[in-house]
Amino acid sequence: MSAVEPADSAGHAADRSGFMQKYGHFLLLAPGVIWMILFLVVPLLMMLYVSFWTQSTFSISPDLTVKSWVTFFSSETYFGALLRTLRIWLTVLVLTFVIGYPAALFIGQHVRNKTVQTILLVACVIPFWTSFLIRVLAWRPMLGKEGAINIVLQKFGLISQPIEVLLFTELSVIIGMVQIYVVFMVGPIAFMLARIDDSLIEAARDLGASSWRIFRKVIFPLSLPGVVVGAIFVSVMVLGEFATASALSGRKVNLLGNIIVTQVGSLKWAFAAVIGVVLTFVMAVVIIGLLRVVNLRREL
Amino acid sequence: MRNFNFLKAGLGFYTALFITFLYAPFVVMGILSFQAGPEGGPQFPIIEWSTYWYQHVLGIAPPSRVAPLPIAEALTRSLTLAFATMVVSTVLGTLTAQAFRRHFKGSGFVFYLVVLGMMVPGVLLGLGMALVADQVGIARTWWGTAFVLHVVYTYPFAFLVMLAIFNRFDSSVEEAAWALGVPPGRTFRKITFPLIFPGVLSAMLFAFTLSYDEFPRTLFTGGSEVTMPIAIYGTFAVEIHPNLFAFGVLTTVFSFALLSVYGLLMAASVRRAKTKGIGVQEDIE
Numbered sequence: 372m373s374a375v376e377p378a379d380s381a382g383h384a385a386d387r388s389g390f391m392q393k394y395g396h397f398l399l400l401a402p403g404v405i406w407m408i409l410f411l412v413v414p415l416l417m418m419l420y421v422s423f424w425t426q427s428t429f430s431i432s433p434d435l436t437v438k439s440w441v442t443f444f445s446s447e448t449y450f451g452a453l454l455r456t457l458r459i460w461l462t463v464l465v466l467t468f469v470i471g472y473p474a475a476l477f478i479g480q481h482v483r484n485k486t487v488q489t490i491l492l493v494a495c496v497i498p499f500w501t502s503f504l505i506r507v508l509a510w511r512p513m514l515g516k517e518g519a520i521n522i523v524l525q526k527f528g529l530i531s532q533p534i535e536v537l538l539f540t541e542l543s544v545i546i547g548m549v550q551i552y553v554v555f556m557v558g559p560i561a562f563m564l565a566r567i568d569d570s571l572i573e574a575a576r577d578l579g580a581s582s583w584r585i586f587r588k589v590i591f592p593l594s595l596p597g598v599v600v601g602a603i604f605v606s607v608m609v610l611g612e613f614a615t616a617s618a619l620s621g622r623k624v625n626l627l628g629n630i631i632v633t634q635v636g637s638l639k640w641a642f643a644a645v646i647g648v649v650l651t652f653v654m655a656v657v658i659i660g661l662l663r664v665v666n667l668r669r670e671l
Numbered sequence: 672m673r674n675f676n677f678l679k680a681g682l683g684f685y686t687a688l689f690i691t692f693l694y695a696p697f698v699v700m701g702i703l704s705f706q707a708g709p710e711g712g713p714q715f716p717i718i719e720w721s722t723y724w725y726q727h728v729l730g731i732a733p734p735s736r737v738a739p740l741p742i743a744e745a746l747t748r749s750l751t752l753a754f755a756t757m758v759v760s761t762v763l764g765t766l767t768a769q770a771f772r773r774h775f776k777g778s779g780f781v782f783y784l785v786v787l788g789m790m791v792p793g794v795l796l797g798l799g800m801a802l803v804a805d806q807v808g809i810a811r812t813w814w815g816t817a818f819v820l821h822v823v824y825t826y827p828f829a830f831l832v833m834l835a836i837f838n839r840f841d842s843s844v845e846e847a848a849w850a851l852g853v854p855p856g857r858t859f860r861k862i863t864f865p866l867i868f869p870g871v872l873s874a875m876l877f878a879f880t881l882s883y884d885e886f887p888r889t890l891f892t893g894g895s896e897v898t899m900p901i902a903i904y905g906t907f908a909v910e911i912h913p914n915l916f917a918f919g920v921l922t923t924v925f926s927f928a929l930l931s932v933y934g935l936l937m938a939a940s941v942r943r944a945k946t947k948g949i950g951v952q953e954d955i956e
């Protein structure tokens with residue numbers, strides 16, 4: 372490379388950096404922001420708009436009405452689905468926390484070797500390399516009347532009759548969801564726990580605090596952002612679920628997501644949109660509530 | 672202290688149980704994939720061990736009443752879609768994260784706008800996009816309407832990964848390059864990119880996996896040409912057969928291969944950063 376050229380390109384760079392200073396930011400941000408507005412914001416607004424359209428048997432027309440909304444809140448089936456969705460969501464959320472926290476505590480706090488920590492976390496993530504739908508389906512031969520769990524329990528003489536409530540009930544949906552989503556709770560919590568400075572805990576111990584007190588006063592509060600992030604992950608996934616419910620409940624447990632799928636299937640767009648808006652509203656309330664506990668952006 | 676060790680052992684045992692719980696369906700899937708075919712169903716007990724369902728998946732089993740999975744077309748579509756999604760969302764994520772290295776007005780808005788993409792359930796976004804396509808008069812296809820939603824879903828993950836990378840990034844090397852008059856494009860290629868490469872790989876991995884397994888968004892926007900997850904979802908309505916489990920085992924093995932490539936690339940990049948760190952200066956010239 373000649374001696375002149377670097378100086379030359381430096382001159383260009385100065386010109387360009389002036390331009391970049393002014394508009395560079397805009398250029399970097401524009402593609403992402405435009406993409407999100409066109410393909411995320413517009414569809415969601417469309418959903419809101421269509422929820423007020425008039426639904427006839429097989430088509431919708433843009434004559435504004437609240438008929439679909441009235442149907443939703445006055446129908447036992449649909450309003451019941453809303454309550455059922457909330458109930459299952461809360462149950463799964465609490466269970467993923469209760470089941471996941473001790474494992475996260477062990478991985479994040481008690482395993483001090485970084486390599487072992489990584490191996491354990493990777494071990495938790497590996498099942499995710501199997502297709503989500505196949506993982507859900509694999510619960511059927513586990514929970515069924517002649518499923519793995521009943522066979523094992525009968526072999527050990529713990530039960531004489533197979534337990535039948537395990538499959539095609541609300542319970543099976545909850546078991547399936549907890550198993551699938553618990554990792555999203557464990558990951559963030561373990562991450563936060565691993566970041567706790569050891570000297571903090573040593574200091575507490577030197578000052579004579581009991582293990583339980585250290586957990587309550589130091590470890591748990593510091594892991595709280597992880598809990599919140601995990602709770603957000605689990606909440607958004609469970610609230611928008613329909614596949615687990617349709618695979619493990621034999622279509623007996625209908626969540627809001629299932630109803631949307633059915634309505635779209637029968638071309639009831641306006642009605643599906645109403646349920647979509649209700650679901651969005653529920654999720655917004657849940658996420659905003661959770662974000663009040665912790666500032667997500669500062670924790671990253 | 673003894674109390675503490677007892678607690679640790681207890682938690683360790685619990686974690687072992689926990690991981691077993693995570694793997695249970697996986698193990699069941701593995702066992703049942705060797706069920707006898709074509710009459711054996713997806714349940715216990717195993718009638719006879721066989722590899723029939725693997726042959727069935729690969730299309731070399733004699734024809735039977737069980738319809739074969741549309742591997743050839745559906746899998747190709749899924750892989751193509753995942754690849755395109757990976758490229759676009761990693762580029763978008765890197766660009767946006769790069770912009771976030773300086774504080775700017777409205778950064779909070781952009782942050783939440785992007786993160787919203789991974790928050791909104793697929794079923795809602797799929798529905799919204801289907802409605803838009805319906806009104807605008809665009810055909811719903813896996814490479815069009817479904818593709819843009821896949822990016823909406825994976826781009827936030829890429830963005831967050833890159834944001835985390837840039838947060839721990841020592842920008843003095845870059846500043847040194849600028850001070851020496853290296854143009855921004857070249858600085859990015861020679862300095863910034865090698866440093867953020869591990870992050871880029873992770874972002875790509877995230878995007879590819881998420882897109883490959885994505886189905887609620889695709890269900891409403893993918894049109895009549897199905898991707899692999901949609902093909903599997905289609906079997907929900909009818910009877911399921913162990914061929915799904917055989918397919919699951921095969922794809923998991925395939926994923927492991929992919930993960931190993933990722934691990935090797937990662938290790939290579941770390942090694943190169945270590946040995947070549949001193950050579951950066953000559954590289955810029």
